[in-house]
Amino acid sequence: MDQSDVRSVSDILDRLEQTAHASAQVKGSEIVHAFGNRSYGPLLTLPPLLEISPLGGILGVASVMALVVAVVAVQLVLGRRCCWLPRFLTRRSMKSDNLAKTVAQIRPLGRWLDRWFHGRLRLLTTGPFVRAAGVACVLLALTVPVLDLVPFASTAPMAAVALFGLAVLLHDGALMIAGSIAAAAALAVLLAVAR
Numbered sequence: 001m002d003q004s005d006v007r008s009v010s011d012i013l014d015r016l017e018q019t020a021h022a023s024a025q026v027k028g029s030e031i032v033h034a035f036g037n038r039s040y041g042p043l044l045t046l047p048p049l050l051e052i053s054p055l056g057g058i059l060g061v062a063s064v065m066a067l068v069v070a071v072v073a074v075q076l077v078l079g080r081r082c083c084w085l086p087r088f089l090t091r092r093s094m095k096s097d098n099l100a101k102t103v104a105q106i107r108p109l110g111r112w113l114d115r116w117f118h119g120r121l122r123l124l125t126t127g128p129f130v131r132a133a134g135v136a137c138v139l140l141a142l143t144v145p146v147l148d149l150v151p152f153a154s155t156a157p158m159a160a161v162a163l164f165g166l167a168v169l170l171h172d173g174a175l176m177i178a179g180s181i182a183a184a185a186a187l188a189v190l191l192a193v194a195r
Contacts, residue, residue, distance in 0.1 A: 045165030052155055164176065
């Protein structure tokens with residue numbers, strides 16, 4: 001199973017739903033296994049979507065999602081063929097009911113994204129552009145732990161990460177451009193606030 005098997009947001013949500021129905025608790029390793037070991041697109045898309053959902057209001061969730069993003073994005077920048085997550089992340093678990101509810105809440109957004117974004121400006125979703133997006137994702141993820149102290153304050157940087165992940169997943173250069181604009185805006189606001 002590799003990334004080519006996951007071609008849309010709906011595919012991600014379908015796999016999560018199947019995983020949630022398999023047992024009472026879902027481990028991080030089961031989620032990674034559902035996407036295959038080359039699934040940079042899904043693994044950069046899912047954590048921000050979970051953070052943007054009501055789960056993101058729970059203290060610490062955004063920081064854990066940002067850690068996942070950073071680990072995945074660094075490997076993307078380095079050009080690794082296979083994506084790896086540390087054991088302390090893959091051993092973490094959540095209730096299947098919570099995952100299933102989150103999937104249901106995200107599904108309308110997923111259908112909308114699948115309908116409107118697919119395969120434009122494909123050149124922007126290859127090679128150096130993808131690595132540049134990976135660098136941006138690492139920088140955005142580094143801002144999240146500070147923002148996690150305020151519920152949903154990390155939504156802006158994580159939304160930019162989600163756009164990059166969707167661009168890689170759907171091979172849509174328009175999303176890569178949107179992600180770049182969102183990342184620049186989020187980082188500019190954070191730098192202005194830091195002053």
